[in-house]
Amino acid sequence: MSTKKIILIIVAVLIVLIALSFWTGRQMSKFSPANAGMTPISAGSWLHLNPKAYVPEYSEIMPINWFGMKEMNSMQGLVAKIRAAKNDKRIEGILIEPMGVQISYASLNELELAIQGFKTSGKPVVAFGDMMGQGDYMLASFADQVYMDPSASAGLLLTGSSANVTFYKELFDKIGVKMHVIQAGEFKGAGEPYSQTSLSEGTRANIAEALSDRFNLLVDGIAKRRNITTDDVLAVYNNRDDLFISAKQALQMKLIDKADSRQALMDQYAIGKDKLVSFSSYTERPELGKNNLVAVIYLEGNIMPGYGSMSQSVISHEKVRRIVKSIEDDPAVKAVVVRVNSPGGSALESEYIYRELKHLSDKVPMVISMGGTAASGGYYISCAGQYIYADPGTLTGSIGVIMMLPELTGLSRKVGLRSQTIKYGKFAGALNPMEAYSPELIASLKRNSQGTYDEFKARVMTARNISPDKINSIAEGRVYSAEDAMAIDLVDEIGSLDTAIAKAAELAKLSDYRTGIFPIKKSIFEFLKDSDFMNMQIKNLLKYRHLNLEELTDALPDMIETNSWLYLMPIKVD
Numbered sequence: 001m002s003t004k005k006i007i008l009i010i011v012a013v014l015i016v017l018i019a020l021s022f023w024t025g026r027q028m029s030k031f032s033p034a035n036a037g038m039t040p041i042s043a044g045s046w047l048h049l050n051p052k053a054y055v056p057e058y059s060e061i062m063p064i065n066w067f068g069m070k071e072m073n074s075m076q077g078l079v080a081k082i083r084a085a086k087n088d089k090r091i092e093g094i095l096i097e098p099m100g101v102q103i104s105y106a107s108l109n110e111l112e113l114a115i116q117g118f119k120t121s122g123k124p125v126v127a128f129g130d131m132m133g134q135g136d137y138m139l140a141s142f143a144d145q146v147y148m149d150p151s152a153s154a155g156l157l158l159t160g161s162s163a164n165v166t167f168y169k170e171l172f173d174k175i176g177v178k179m180h181v182i183q184a185g186e187f188k189g190a191g192e193p194y195s196q197t198s199l200s201e202g203t204r205a206n207i208a209e210a211l212s213d214r215f216n217l218l219v220d221g222i223a224k225r226r227n228i229t230t231d232d233v234l235a236v237y238n239n240r241d242d243l244f245i246s247a248k249q250a251l252q253m254k255l256i257d258k259a260d261s262r263q264a265l266m267d268q269y270a271i272g273k274d275k276l277v278s279f280s281s282y283t284e285r286p287e288l289g290k291n292n293l294v295a296v297i298y299l300e301g302n303i304m305p306g307y308g309s310m311s312q313s314v315i316s317h318e319k320v321r322r323i324v325k326s327i328e329d330d331p332a333v334k335a336v337v338v339r340v341n342s343p344g345g346s347a348l349e350s351e352y353i354y355r356e357l358k359h360l361s362d363k364v365p366m367v368i369s370m371g372g373t374a375a376s377g378g379y380y381i382s383c384a385g386q387y388i389y390a391d392p393g394t395l396t397g398s399i400g401v402i403m404m405l406p407e408l409t410g411l412s413r414k415v416g417l418r419s420q421t422i423k424y425g426k427f428a429g430a431l432n433p434m435e436a437y438s439p440e441l442i443a444s445l446k447r448n449s450q451g452t453y454d455e456f457k458a459r460v461m462t463a464r465n466i467s468p469d470k471i472n473s474i475a476e477g478r479v480y481s482a483e484d485a486m487a488i489d490l491v492d493e494i495g496s497l498d499t500a501i502a503k504a505a506e507l508a509k510l511s512d513y514r515t516g517i518f519p520i521k522k523s524i525f526e527f528l529k530d531s532d533f534m535n536m537q538i539k540n541l542l543k544y545r546h547l548n549l550e551e552l553t554d555a556l557p558d559m560i561e562t563n564s565w566l567y568l569m570p571i572k573v574d
Contacts, residue, residue, distance in 0.1 A: 041088075041090045041091075041277055041282070042090065042274075042275070043089070043090050044090075044092050044275055045090055045091055045092060045275045045276070045277045046091070046092055046093050046094065046095050046269075046271050046275055046276055046277065047081070047082070047085050047091055047093075047094045047095070047277055047279065047282060048094075048095050048097065048276040048277060048278050048279065049078065049082075049094055049095065049096045049097065049098075049139075049279060050096075050097045050098065050099065050278065050279070051073045051078070051098055051099075051101050051103070051139070052073070052098075052099045052100055052101065053100055053101070053102060054102045054103075055073050055074060055075060055078075055101060055102065055103040055107060056072075056074050056075070056300060057074060057075045057076060057104075057106075057107055057298055057300050057339060057341050057371055058074050058075070058076045058077075058298035058300065058339075058517070059072040059073075059074040059076075059077060059521075060519050060521055061521065073279065075103070075107035075110055075111065076298065076517065077279070078111060078114070078279060079110055079111060079113075079114040080284045081279055081282050081284050082094070082111070082114040082115060082117075082118050083114055083117060083118070083284070084282075084284030084285060085118065085282070086117060086118045086120075086121045086123075087121065091123065091277070092123060092124075092271075092275075093123045093124040093125060093126065093269065094115070094118060094123070094124075094125045094126075094143075095126055095127070095128070095265075095271065095276065096125065096126070096127035096128075096139060096140055096142065096143050097127065097128050097129070098127075098129065098132070098135070098136040098139045098140060099136065100133060100135075100136065101133070101135040101136050101139055102135055103135050103139070104341065104371060104372025104373070104393070105214070105217065105218075105372055105391070105392075105393025105394075106341070106370070106371040106372040106391035106392075106393050106394055107371065107372065108135075108138050108139065108393070109391055109392060109393060109496060110391075110496060110497055111139065111142065112142050113496055113498065115142045115143075116142075119144070124144055124145075124269065125142065125143045125144050126143050126144060126145045126146075126147065126265060126269060127139075127140035127141075127142075127143035127145070127146045127147065128140075128146075128147045128148070128149075128262050128265050129146075129147075129148055129149070129154075129156070130148070130149040130151065130153075130154040130262075131154060131155055131157075132148070132155075132156050132157065133157050133159075134157065134158050134159055134160075134218075137156060137158060137255070138218075138221070138222075141221075141222060141225045141226060141255075142225065145257045145258065146255075146256040146257050146258075147256065147257065147258045147259075147260055147261075147262070147264070147265045148247040148250055148251075148256045148258070148259055148260075149247060149259075149260075149261055149262065150247045150248070150259040150260060150261070151247075152246065154246070154247060155244030155245060155246060156244065156245040156246075156247075156250050156255065156256075157243065157244055157245070158236060158237060158245065160215055160218070160237050161211045161212075161214040161215040161218060161573070162211070162573075163207055163211060163571045163572065163573045165192075165193055165199060165571060166193060167192075167193045167194075167196065167197050167198065168193055168194050169193075169194060169195060169196055169197050170197060172194065175410070175411055175414070176408070176409070176410025176411035176412070176413060176414050177406060177407070177408055177410065177411050178406070178407040178409070178410065179191070179194035179195055179404055179405070179406055179407070180195075180404070180405040180406075180407060180437060180442065181194060181195045181402065181403075181404055181405075182402070182403045182404075182405065182442070182445045182446055182449050183400065183401065183402040183403070183449060183477075184400055184401045184402075184449040184450050184452065184453030185399065185400020185401065185402075185453060185475060185476045185477030186202055186476040186477060187202050187203050187206050187400070187476050187477035187478050187479075187570070188398070188400035188401065188402050188476070188477030188570060189203035189207075189477065189570035189571065190402050190404075190566070190568050190569070190570040190571075191402055191404050192570070194404060203477075203570060203571075206477075206478050206479055207479065207570075207571050207573070209481075209484075210395055210479045210480065210481055210573060211573060213481035213483065213484065214393065214395070214481065214573065217392060217393055217481075219233045219234060219237070222255075226254055226255060227254075228254050232253070232254070235253075236253055236255065247259035290512055290513055290514040291332055292332065292334045292508075292510050292512060292513040292514070293330065293332040293333045293334060293513065293514060293515070293516045294333075294334065294335045294336070294337060294501055294504050294505055294508075294510070294513050294514070294515050294516070295327050295330075295333045295335070295336045295337070295515075295516050295518055296336075296337045296339060296497075296501065296515050296516065296517050296518065297323055297327075297336065297337070297338045297339065297518045297519075298339045298341075298517070298518070298519070299315045299320070299338060299339065299340050299341070299342060299381070300313070300315070300339075300341040300342065300371070301313040301314045301315050301341075301342060302314055302315070302342065302343065302344070302345040303315045303316070303342060303344055303345030303346050303349050303350050303353065303377040303378070303381070303567070304316055304345050304346055304349060305317065305318075305346055305348070305349045315342055315345075315353065315381075316349060316353075317349055317352035317353050317356065319519065320353045320356045320357065321356055322519070323518045323519050324356050324357070324359065324360050326518065326520065327360065327518065328360070328363070330516075332516075333364060333516070334364060334365075334508045334510055334513070335364055335365045335366070335367070335504035335505060335507060335508035335510065335513075336360060336361070336364055336365070336366045336367070336504065337366075337367050337368075337369055337497070337500045337501050337504050338357065338366060338367075338368050338369065338381075338382070338384075338385060339369045339371060339497060339500075340368060340369070340370055340371060340374040340378050340381065340382050341370075341371030341372055341373060341374065341378070342373060342374060342375075342377060342378035342381075343373050343375055343376060343377075343378060343398075343568060343569035343572070344375055344376030344377030344378050344379075344380070344398065344566070344567040344568045344569055345376075345377050345566060345567065345568055346377070346564060346565075346566060346567075347377065347401055347452055347456075347564070347565035347566055347567045348564070348565065349377075350377035350380040350381055350567050351380070351455070353381045354380055354381050354383060354384050354459065357381060357384035357385070358384040360384075361384050361385060361386060364508065365386060365504055365507035365508045366384065366385045366386055366504070367385055367386065367387045367388075367389065367500045367501075367503050367504040367507070368382045368384075368385035368387070368388040368389065368500070369389050369391075369495075369496075369497045369499075369500035369501075370382065370388065370389065370390040370391055370394040370396055370482075370491070371391060371394065372391070372393060372394065372395070373394070373395050373396070373569065373573075374390070374394060374395075374396045375395055375396050375397055375398040375479060375569035376398040376399070376400070376566075376567040376568050376569045377566075377567035377568065378396070378569070379396050379397060379398065379399065379460075379490070380456060380459060380567050382396075383459045383460055383462075383463035383464070384463075385463075386507065387492050387493075387500075387503055387507070388490075388491040388492050388493075389491065389492065389493050389494065389495040389496075389499055389500045389503070390482035390485055390486065390491040390493075390494055390495075391482060391494070391495075391496065392482055392483075392494055393482070394481070394482040394485070394491075395479055395480070395481065395569075395573060396479070396480055396482070396485045396490060396491065397474070397478050397479050397480040397485060397490060398477055398478070398479050398567075398568075398569045398570065399456055399457065399460060399471075399474070399475035399476070399477065399478070400453060400456070400475065400476060400477030400567075401449050401452045401453045401456060401565050401566065401567060402449075402565075402566050402568060403445065403449065403564065403565050403566065405431075405433075405437065405445070406433050407433055407436065407437055408433045408434055409433075409434065409435060409436050412434050417434070419432065419434035419435050421435060426440070427440075427441065427444075448565075449565065452565045456475075456567065457471045457472075457475055460475070460490075464489050464490060465489075466489060470488075474488045474490065477570065479569065479570070479571075482494050501515060
């Protein structure tokens with residue numbers, strides 16, 4: 001099939017989707033949560049908490065029941081439904097049955113608090129697992145009773161905390177690619193995988209300290225919930241012989257309560273198959289009757305411009321601008337909580353988002369609630385708030401700036417490709433990766449990086465009332481745990497999202513209020529219409545359909561974030 005035909009097909013699909021979105025918008029009111037009644041549920045039912053794979057903090061996509069589309073699991077949705085079920089007389093208890101869950105420590109903390117609240121109703125919470133990873137077990141450990149299948153094929157995998165780094169320098173050397181890393185901040189190690197063969201000692205030590213804090217939090221949590229000592233938990237992680245822990249071993253280690261089948265659990269608690277209610281089928285009642293509104297804004301993902309304006313995994317200025325406008329247009333909003341879960345990204349986009357949030361915080365009280373990660377650009381935008389809470393499992397800080405600039409002169413020589421630039425102007429053609437970058441360019445970028453870094457530090461000093469003498473000792477790209485961040489005044493307190501909401505209400509002097517969630521959920525058709533996803537695909541198809549080495553020089557800056565200043569956390573921590 002020719003490229004022209006492919007493009008025509010894509011355009012046709014796009015037109016159909018846009019048309020459907022308009023029709024859907026007219027129909028959605030009939031199926032919206034506000035108009036949907038409670039799902040018919042019989043007495044004696046159990047809420048089935050069965051999350052799979054990645055669980056974001058918030059889902060912006062509205063389920064379409066008449067298409068058979070189920071609601072995406074999210075921390076916010078699960079917490080809301082657990083709280084609704086607490087006082088729902090039809091709900092007898094909760095069965096937790098996770099499968100390959102990937103969820104941040106901060107989201108786990110919010111779920112634990114919701115389950116603890118549910119337990120105060122006197123209703124049981126039980127859990128079952130067969131092949132459980134660490135995220136699965138953490139969620140299961142919130143239950144009163146944990147069952148595990150006794151089969152030899154079942155197993156519990158507790159691994160601890162780690163951060164893996166893949167280094168590309170030797171590969172780049174072999175193929176003739178040189179990555180210039182320009183950074184401000186001694187520990188801003190995001191470029192080290194491209195310019196070194198191992199982490200610098202400073203970066204390694206800083207990440208190791210953050211990991212140690214994370215591991216201690218993990219161990220302490222299991223010990224507390226299972227009523228065993230931290231030494232017992234440490235022995236599980238450090239002294240066991242086998243990778244997988246069998247049900248028998250888990251029972252001996254007091255990690256579970258019973259080594260028995262799922263059917264045995266169902267029989268023990270008299271849970272009939274027709275009595276399990278999925279979270280996607282259960283509808284919580286919306287808050288009504290209170291005029292004052294505390295807006296909760298979920299900002300999750302990398303900070304990027306443009307096409308990510310409506311993407312769930314991206315925080316862009318355009319997305320934030322739309323949210324801020326909708327809040328400003330609502331006179332009921334008296335306070336705002338911004339839930340930040342981001343490792344950062346574009347420096348310029350972070351500045352634009354900061355300005356947007358600061359504009360809003362100048363009008364109404366704004367409290368920041370940090371999720372699993374609020375580092376670099378994630379911390380930058382957090383500086384717009386008047387008060388900052390970190391979750392116990394938050395990683396934050398990473399105040400620094402970096403740019404990566406690929407040079408392909410070695411690669412071009414290997415394949416017999418030459419480049420020659422005729423120019424007028426000192427920096428004309430300066431960023432051509434096919435030619436060696438001039439010392440003047442590198443020196444200029446280093447000066448520019450310092451200016452961008454100084455702007456970051458200035459935002460922090462103003463927001464946190466930190467002196468110029470102190471800022472350099474806590475910046476330099478260092479990553480901090482929640483406790484360490486509070487000790488150096490980067491955050492005000494350690495607390496949950498609910499704590500942040502209560503604080504926002506306090507600052508606004510509200511005694512009677514409800515919460516409103518932003519961004520407002522959209523149908524899948526509206527989501528596609530408002531995004532630039534399809535346009536981006538068409539553009540890429542046209543640009544890269546016949547990619548060769550010469551065209552690679554144009555494509556490379558789009559494939560990895562290069563040639564722009566980044567406020568980006570250096571290492572992903574699991």
